[in-house]
Amino acid sequence: MAGGSHAEAGDRGAVVAHRGDARLTGDPGPDRDARATALDVLAEVGRGRRLDRAFGVRASAMPPRERRFAQELAYGVVRLRGRLDHLLAAEVRGGLDRLSPGVLDLLRLGAYQLMRLDGVPDYAAVSATVDLARERGEGRAAGLVNAVLRALVRNGTGVERFPDRERDAVGYLARYGSHPRWLVDRWLASASVDAVAARIEADNAVPPLFFVPAGDAAEAEGRIAALGGRAQSAGRGSGALRVDEIDPAALLAAVPGWIQDPGAALVARYAHPPSGGIVADLCAAPGGKALYLARRAAYVVAADRSAPRLPPLRDNVARVGARIGVVRARAEEPPVRGADLVLVDVPCTGTGTLRRHPDARWRLSAEAPQEMARVQERILNGVARSIPEGGLLVYSTCALEPEENEERVAAFLESHPDFRIEPPDELDLPDVGDDGLLRVLPERTGFDGAFAARLRRGAAM
């Protein structure tokens, strides 16, 4: 069973906390609602909707306890889909392909409760799933659901039912680790089984709640304690706090600051604009890095090409009261010239943030890193033209793939010999390598993965 209190970030940076120890209350009503909501969310994800959006819409009006249980179920099933399907395939005669999407989701939901939730007795998980099948008009499948889940109870859901790690590392990592095989193959091409296993374990963890105070950290910690929460530094120079035992909405209402993973915070910290300088953040929505940069800069221009992503960005700026102007613009046609520092936090595969967006692993294709690399190259080359002599350009992603990171930077430097890597040496950040690049690895830090290159235009002094 997953323990402790956790949080998942939504697309807009909104975070909903939940406990891994969600358990039956003795009142079947709320738990039934949570299971039904989780099933609706899974159906939407199956139709191609993003998990955070589907969950945000479906669960926003639920009472907190039911919402946490629904979140544990929906996020948990998506996160461990590969593991669940391996177990279910062994029990369903004829294979999973013969099942309708609705019945497959019901089985995943039931199997997840059997596998992960000690607080839900096996009999309750089975009978609640069978009841849900009947309610959903899947009465003809209720017998199958009952038989398959009972078989799982009998046969178990442990690691011994999966390919052996020594004999079939790819099979073990893909199935027990619940990651697509192409991604496992890709990572194993440049890292050991142990290293990939550690990354996969990090991806399958429920992310804690992290918060960046707008002002003094000690004061923020005091306010969090007064609210009954616990805060401690996330470390590694991120400036973020790990916060437990507190509802994110209560935290945001009472303490000036924003919710942000330390991996993302480290990109903004590493960017390190000149104190009192002008910054342009050209892929800014929903705005976490712009808010962080505004702590040091005199003014930040936060631009994004996406109209629907601008209102949440504006809301975040207004809530914190930061010196940030928001505009709609394409990075290739920057709305400001002559900034001291330009950040392009480009769209990417997001392979560093799979724990926060567990559905992304199933959406991505093996071609995605190359496809994203072409988009990133276009943005980076377009933005470079607006960087003045002596100015700084920071390129960043939340991906872990070399095509999107090191190879992009190498190709850029090759075609732009007037730029060079210039890390912020005065900061002493442990995730900056000897080559001056920032690499935040989930398996090393417990943070979301991130990459950044701080580039100066002009000859070395």
Ligand SMILES: C[S@@+](CC[C@H](N)C(=O)[O-])C[C@H]1O[C@@H](n2cnc3c(N)ncnc32)[C@H](O)[C@@H]1O
């Ligand atoms: C990784 S997200 C940025 C996250 C943001 N920096 C933060 O810290 O909250 C990438 C953003 O780039 C935007 N985007 C994609 N292509 C763009 C372009 N050509 N010009 C400007 N923005 C773009 C997307 O709309 C998306 O909001």
